[in-house]
Amino acid sequence: MRVAAVCGAAVVTVVAGMAPAAGAMGAPDADLAYHGTADMVAGRVDVRFTPHNHGPGAAPESAVRIRWSQPLADRQTLPAGCARAAERVVLCRVGALEADGVGERVGLRVRLRGAPTEVLLEFDTVWSDGAVDENQVDKNQVDENRVDANRGNAQGRVLVLDTGDTYHF
Known part of the structure; x- marks a missing residue:
């Protein structure tokens, strides 16, 4: 029970002040993507990534959600x-990102429960304090005149095998 309370408090700290992006009408469009590498050895997964905002608008605050196909x-x-x-x-705060900013x-580094031979990682932006990543908004809420050249990049996936090899995303 104590672990759950500590984890809950940590999540509140990470996302404090951030609002869900999906309801932000009229906000500047921010095109968020995550590029990096991951490797796994004996149930230990190392993930390194850099958030990118391909614009055209800034993302004042943002966080990335990383989902693992295997339990941590x-x-x-x-x-x-x-x-x-x-x-x-796991949620990670990535902070403010200017348009065309990095x-x-x-x-x-996380440890997986047991020793799985593979894990699928999924990345997606879950908060953007007023900015909208067009990839995560209902199509009915998006201005039809805007075109996102990188549709789908806000939701990345990478399959990592327990080989020690580096996988890029």
Whole structure:
């Protein structure tokens, strides 16, 4: 019970002040994407990525949700700005991103429960304080005259095998 309370408090700290993007009508369009690498050895997964905002608008505050296809081990040491949100979910604050801007690199190491031979990681933006990533808004809410050249990049996936090889996304 204590672990759940600590995890809950950490999630509140990570996302404090952030609002869901899906309801933000009339906000500037921000095109967020995450580029990086991941590798796995004996159930330990190292993930390093850099957030990018391809614009045209700024994203004053944003966070990325990383979903794991395998459950995480109960005890994790995560970097500042990251918190475990569920058995298979980690949230990381990426902060403000100017249009055509690059955020600070995020690096985390997690341990998976057991020793799976593969894990699928899924990345998506879950908050953008007033900015809208067109990829995550209902199509009926998007201005038909705007075209997102990178439709779909806000939701990345990478399959990582337990080989020690580096996989890029």
